[in-house]
Amino acid sequence: MKFHAAFAVALLATACTPSEAPVERWKRYDESGAIAANAVHENVRMRYQLVQSKFQDKNLLWAPFKAALDAFGEDQYAELAPLVLEQDIPTLQGHVASGRMTYEDLTTFFLYRIRKLESDSSTTLHAVVALNPDAIEDARRLDREREQATHPIYGMPILLKDNINTAKLPTTAGAALLADHTPPSNAFIVDQLNANGALILGKVNLSEWAYFFCDDCPLGYSAVGGQTLNPYGRGKFETGGSSSGSGVAVAANYATAAIGTETSGSILSPSSMNSVVGLKPTIGLASRTGIVPISSTLDTPGPMTKTVVDNAIVLDAMHGADKADAITSEAPVQRNFLKAISAGTLEGKRLGALTELLEGDSLYAKAVDALRASGAKVIEIIPPEVSLNGFLSVLNGDMIRDLPHYFNTAAAPEFAGMDVAGAMAFNRRDSGLHMPYGQARFEGIVADPVTNSGLDSLVAMLHEEGRSFFDEPMATHGLDALISVNNYHAAYAAVAYYPGLTVPMGYSAKGEPAGLTFYVPSHEEERLLGLAAAYEAASKQRQAPLLR
Structure with missing residues (x-):
């Protein structure tokens, strides 16, 4: 296809070289060539009308850190890169414990990388919409208080989807209406993360109003943040959505993890399309208080990470009962997500693979082969036909x-x-x-x-339909999980209240990422994490995008 090459050339033509401007100085560029290049994209949702935000001056994002980032410099960035890029949280904590780096080093590294890539029109992903101006000072405090750490999330920089309230930063849902909106308090899950020692690094772009605003518009577009781009192919592949910036930022190594939200596919889609691990938990495992909503029936936040172990760590740090969100009281209290990782195995597990996917998706078929080679019993299934009308x-x-x-x-x-x-x-x-x-x-x-009464009836009917889709094959074949691709069956899982977790399963011939997605019954996240961790260890499919 010629469209993606032309898109890349059009962006490269406007890039600043080191001799033209300092690396940190963002300049608006002429995007008309890039837009024209995508005007014939085979995917109509990628026929962009604009790329850059008309609301954002990126230089303001990193202005609070200019002195620290200038002092940090390329040499220190290059020295720390092997210690940070593509490393999981336990490894990063090991580096801090051994004295090879500090939480301040880690935070400054991510800020430097964000500035480095987002300042350059040839590498920008339009993923970040706000940065915590106190991030470096927060990291210094966490270094001083490290002896008090009680959770592995301690000191780890986290990015938040920009529909999650933060009292220190704007929360916009990507909408022009909320461009200058700073809420009075944090979302409950942000307080949970802070209480466990996480460092909130900033906010990331999303599909505006969590992709419940415009129809057939580009995934990853918002008025506030502009058009998020996929690091595996800017202008070539979709970002997925609506947690587009979360998936892109994690893939690009902008932070240790990000938080997304999902109603139907909004974590699973951008995770799989950016080759990261994404978990849509059972509704009620994590609070929705302080999150811009679509649906109190189906909304949930969830972690997006590079590895399954990181996913378990972030989930453990953010979950918990919230009096303001009554459904959280229904979740089991005693959970051990990390133990599930170490105990995870595929040996003897019964997994349901959809016949239509086996016949039409070569990556899925290869993933099934890997599962079988690891001892899983994979049973081909044809799920019942159910209706999601309404x-x-x-x-x-x-x-x-x-x-x-x-x-x-x-x-x-x-x-x-x-x-x-x-x-x-x-x-x-x-x-x-x-x-x-x-x-x-x-x-x-x-x-x-x-x-209201019609809504209640629809919810009940759809829940039964969704449960039939999963429960019938699960019971008939004695399955431990059903496996799918990307977010293909996210709507069924949403109404069935089934959690889902997607893990990188490879790349198409064109280089487009895809994910193997596991589904299990409600409140079985430990089972989900164990299966996903075992598949991840056996397959090792994630490859970092080619960024500087």
């Missing part, structure tokens, strides 16, 4: 109620009383700036006549 109405019915609740209880006071209709009216003030791809899904929300 799924969209559940999201419509929830969001028209849940978004005003967020504005009234978790947003800055000036947004009290805001709702979907109000957001639509704001966008119409400047459609080119606020909604270049339209707002068809918002229009669908206000047009949907679903009532």
Whole structure:
């Protein structure tokens, strides 16, 4: 295909060379050539109308760190790179314990890397929308208090999807309406991470309003952050979404981990498409309080990491009961996600593989071969045909109620009383700036006549349909898990309340990443992590993207 080569050439033509400008200085570039190059992309969602954000001056992101980053320099970056890039959390903690680096070194390395790559139009991924101005000082404090550490997440820099409230940083959901919105308090999961010693490095881009705003628009686009690009092929491959920036940032080694959110596929999709590990937990395992919602029925946050062990560590640090989110009280209290990793095995495990995928996806077939070689019993299945009619109405019915609740209880006071209709009216003030791809899904929300009683009936019906999709083959064949690809069956898992975890399973002939996705019944995350860790150890498919 010629479109991706032309896209890359168009971006490269505008790149700053070291002799032209300092590495840290971002300059807006002429993106018309890059947009024209993608105008004939075979995937209509990748026919971009714009790439750069019209709201963001990237130089402001790293301005608080200029002196520290200039002092850090290329030599120290190159010295630390082998200790940091592609390393899991236990390895990083080992380096700190041995004195090879500090948490300040680690944090500064990631900030330097973000500035280095995001300042250059030939390498920028448009993944980061905010950075914690106190990140280096926070790291110094964590170094001083390291003796008090009680959790392996301690000192690890984490990025958050920009629909997760942070009291020190804007939370925008990617929307122009919220471009200057800083909420009064953190989301519950952010407080959980902080309590366990994590370092919040910043916020990452997302598909605007968690991809429930425009129709058939590019994944990874938001008015605030612009167009996130896939590090395995900028302008060539989709980023997945809606946790696009989370997947891209982890793949690009911008942090040790990121947090995403999912209603239906929004963690699994960008994780698989950026060759990282993503977990959509059982709804209620992690709190939704302080997260811009789509659906209180189906929303959940979850960890996105380079390895399964890191995923378990982050999940352990963020989960917990929250009085403000009643469903969290239904989750089992005693969990041991890390023990599940060490105990994970494929020997004797019964896994259901979908016949249609075995026949049509060579990477999936190779993954099944690897599972069998590791002792798993893989059974071909054809799941029952079920109907997801009404799924969209559940999201419509929830969001028209849940978004005003967020504005009234978790947003800055000036947004009290805001709702979907109000957001639509704001966008119409400047459609080119606020909604270049339209707002068809918002229009669908206000047009949907679903009532409260009708919504409850739809949720119950869809839950039974989703359970049938998984439960029948699981029971018939005595399966430990069902295996799929990417987010292909995420909607069924969403309504069935099944958790899912995707692990890198390789790359297409064109270089596009794909993930093997495991599904298990509700609250069986330990089983999920154990199976995924065993497959990861047997396959070792993740390869870092070719970035500087």
